[in-house]
Amino acid sequence: MSKDKEPFWRRWRAWRSWKTQAAEDPPEQVRHMLRQLREAIVPQQERLARLLAASPEERSRWWQEAVQAEAAQSAPSSPAWRLARILRLEEHWRAVMAAPQSGPKEQVIEALGPLLLPEAMPLLQAAVLDRSPAVGLAATAYLAQVADRQVTDFFLDLLARPDGGPWIDRAARGLAARRSVDGPVIWRRLLAMTGDAQELSRMRAWEVLASFGPPADGEAVDSLEACLRAGLGDPEAAVRARAAETAGLLARGDLAPELVAAARDADARVRAEAARALGRLAALDLIDRNAEPQQREARETFREAVRQALTDCLADEDYRVSGCARQALHYIAEV
Known part of the structure; x- marks a missing residue:
């Protein structure tokens, strides 16, 4: 019998069988639950029990597929996280993040990170502190995109951790990504840290500021030069060296006189960074950018002082100092 002549009741029965099978498909059930939760409809206990009988890895995959499918139509929201709790995924994800293996952690981060759900922040923060670079850096990139001021505070607090670890790099990456959102706040907090009583905090603050480069429009901080001058006079040589490095990387031409003095510092690291x-x-061309045109004689006198300080560094017993001075004199000769 041809398909066209097939009785209606047979075609209807096949359609009904297909529809029933689709309704029993676990991924489709999860998507259906998410749609119901958006309408404040509680999932049926019988269906939920069948889903919970599956492995947490399968439930996590079904949840991810459902949320991503819904996200194509509307932004993920709290029902998505509520569904994760109903499927008992939150406790599974926590257990994965506490385990030593990095592979499953990467899968969790790739599932949660792109959705930018505020409820996922604790898991992403825990992942930032993971020893695995792949996990920590991926979590840092995703967390930095979450629209919450607490994220900025989290990255700033990382710098105050007393234990060793890759926190400085991840904090710097996270804060750099959030400059477009909290730029002025980040600069003020970091500059305040440069005056902290703890040497480690001062060092870390200068390291992060040096990685930023010059302030962007709207990020100008009036106390930047004052903080750099204080850093160049810090009692700890390591901090003075970082401050000298930062003055150059942030293109602060007004600090050239202080850098000339730092080129004669007692510590070789400071002399090298100043040069x-x-x-x-x-x-x-920032050595004397702000000098008045009519002060040509004063400008030449200062340039000569810079040349002399760098020339003296050529005879330094530390190869780092002489090497940096030689390169600096090359630039001054070009100018």
């Missing part, structure tokens, strides 16, 4: 910073400023 390097003077070279950067010279390459950008």
Whole structure:
């Protein structure tokens, strides 16, 4: 019998069988539950029991597929996280993040991170602290996109951790990504840290600021030069060296006189970074940018002081100092 002549009741029965099978398909059930939760409809206990009988890995995959399918039509929201709790995924994800294996953690991060759900913040924060670079860096990138001021506070608090770890790099990456959102707040907090009583906090603050580069429009902080001058006079040589490096990387031409003095510091690290910073400023033509045109004699006198300080560094017994001075003099000669 041809298909066209097939009795209606047979075709109807086949359609009904297909529809019933689709309704029993676990991924489709999860998607149906999510749609019901958006309408404040509680899932049926019988269906839920069948889903909970599956492995947590399968439930996590079904949840991810359902949320991603819904996200194509509307932004993920709290019903998605409520469904995760109903499927008992939150406790599963916590157990995965506490385990030593990094592979399952990466799968969790890739499932939660792109959705930018505020409820996922604790899991992403825990992942940022993971020893695995793949897990920590991926979590940092996703967490930095969450629209919540607490994220900025979290990355700033990382810098105050007393234990060693890759926190500085991840904090710097996270804060750099959030500059477009909380730029002025980040600069003010970091500059305040440069005056902290703990040497480690001052060092970390200068490291992160150095990674930023010059302030963008709207990020200008009036106390930047004052903080850098204080850093160049810090009692700890390591902090003075970081401050000298930062002055060059942030293109602060007004600090050239202080860098000339730092080129004669008692510590070789400070002398090397000061010479390097003077070279950067010279390459950008910032050594005496703010001098008045009519003060040509004063400008030449100051340039000569810079040349002399760097020339003296050429004879330094530390190869780092002489090498940085040689490169800096090359830039000054070009200018």
